[in-house]
Amino acid sequence: MQQLIEFFLVSFAAVTLSWTFRGRSGMMTIPLITAVYLLYKSPLSLLLLLIIVFANYFILSKSNFSQKIQIILCLTVTGGILLFAKIKLALSDGWVIPLGLSYYAFRNIHFALECYKGKIRQYTLLEYLSYNLFIPVMLVGPINQYQLFIKDWQRRRYDENNISYGLERILYGFTKITLIANYFISKKLTLQIESLHDQHLWVYTFSGLCIFVFNAYFQFAGYSDIAIGLSRLAGVRINENFNYPFFSVNMREFWTRYHMSLSQFCKDYVYTPIASYFRNPLLGVVLTMAIIGLWHELSWRYLVWGLIQFAGITYSGILPVGNSSFLKNISRLGTGLFYILSCVIISKTSLEEVLSIYKILFFLN
Template identity: 30%
Template sequence: MVPYGNLIYFLLLIILFIPIVLYGLKGKKIKTYSTIVGWILVLLIFKNDLNQLLFFICFTIFELLIVIFYKNYRKDKNSSMLFYTLIGLSILPLILTKIQPFILTHSILGFLGISYVTFKTVQILIEIRDGLIKELSIMEFLQFFLFFPAFTSGPIDRYRRFLNDYDHDYAPGEYKVLLLNGINLIFRGFLYKFILAYAINLYILSNVYLHEKLFILKLLYMYAYSFYLFFDFAGYSAFAIGVSYLLGIHTPQNFNRPFISRNIKDFWNRWHMTLSFWFRDYIYMRLVFLLRKKKIIQNRYTISYIAYFTLFFLMGLWHGLELHYIVYGIYHAALIIGYDLFERKIKSKKLIPRSKFTDILSIIVTFHFICFGFLIFSGTLFK
């Protein structure tokens, strides 16, 4: 059963959430019941595929053992070799899942959401190493790892923020606000995903014949696909965040009007924000720190550009090993680096003063660069 995929799923949520909402309005959390409901809904994802279910169970145990082992080991020793080995082991199932289509004709590994839960393990390992996570129980790990509203496609939460919400008791009237905001987000999800995204796909994308190789058709597809991707994914995120609110968890927002971004950096602060910030904090910043610490390269801009390229190249690979995903990652790396060079030149020479006109022009130009990137991402650029 695909989460938020049809009305049956939402009817099931309504039935299962009645006790949670009623207790919440009384200012109480029923954590045991909420946990059982959440894990049942996670297991329902695998109801039609026993092989995936077995792989998911083995994967969860494997990731749990890695985290518990490292947490206990870190009490006495600090080993970079062990840390990087465990990071490699934690992402190994994801890597195997990504490469199996090129090796096997029949999928035997992976499941919907493996990327996002893998990020959770990596995040926890890094924060244990940094000393930010000092205590972690098996149940706390599983609560975070198997949190069902954002299990398959995010948003990507942070362990310590999640745990604070989970352990937090409601203040008077707090749950009523959460409930209303959650319902509002769920209705927004219906508007985005089941009305706007559905209509764009049905009336435009399904009727654009790209094999005719007309420029106007390619252009129409580019714009339509960009808005479809936004409404479909933002709709899913609204569902996930809204349902999280009903459980008392403030899952972070994932989108903030990305199509009014003034530049490509601004775009990545607005589009799939939890993924963008995750890559920024755990890949970009750490790679910059490592290169500066090792003094391999002296120029700070060169270091930044290497880190940007690595970040977006990995982000492309994360989406898939197909060529269009890799090109998409490299394209955004080039945009980020190019914009930084342009911005520094503009500031140093004071060539273009900022005004309302330049802001509008920046939004229009950025929008078109973004849409072209989504055309690359769609895999239809050369069809």
């Protein structure tokens, strides 16, 4: 919670100062404060970010390499740094992944691939740095797109509607994190189910799993609301990250509503090229969900979790819902239950613990 408050205060100060100064000076306030914040909180993260940005900028705009060589070099630099950090995290107990690395690495992969496809043609180093040093999305995303960001960044103007909407989204975010996740779910509900352990083991186990899933959801959704709100205060629109995923009628729809910026990134740069090149949509889906799983953590747990999501997506259309409200509600319940049960695999650290929970939930103990 302390990190959230600190992050919010620094971001709010950066946004406020950006409107205090006019013209280019005001616009540069946010990236400068972001750089200072990273230098204070995670100097390694700032160093890696600057290495990625300057390397990509030089490769894409200053080198004489062919486009294919350029994209290979950019992906090698950015992907290599991200992969090294993930492997070190998996192998070292004391290692903490540099702040925001997973998010700004994917932003830079997005930037390089959009340049390769010719959708980003003109940009300056200052604009590229501003895109990467935008503090509202630095902590936990979303993975915002360069084209949409720079359009608002270049044309931004003070708008009372943006201020009102931004403050509203920030309030929603803090409510989700502090009231729903931290107080109601983590504190009150956890205390309520403690007494069920001995007499009602199944209820205790399933309730604990629900607490794990929904606490994570409301925490993440709350952070996304705050990031969206702060961005709107700065005059920049960024893409939504959640759209009531637990109202989805199947897992295919669920992953268009849950962690939407990551899902869209993987759809654009993993699923579409693989499915098109190999003419095999199924291969595209399995690799997409495996990458989504491993992006969260480089471990067998998250790989298996990603493959479970693939299975859910693959069999999404097995039961047609039609226009029946009753069947839609049953499908929503089944989809939510499937996702909750899939999270057993990431709620524990050992295979033995995972199997013991599944035995309880499926009455096999």
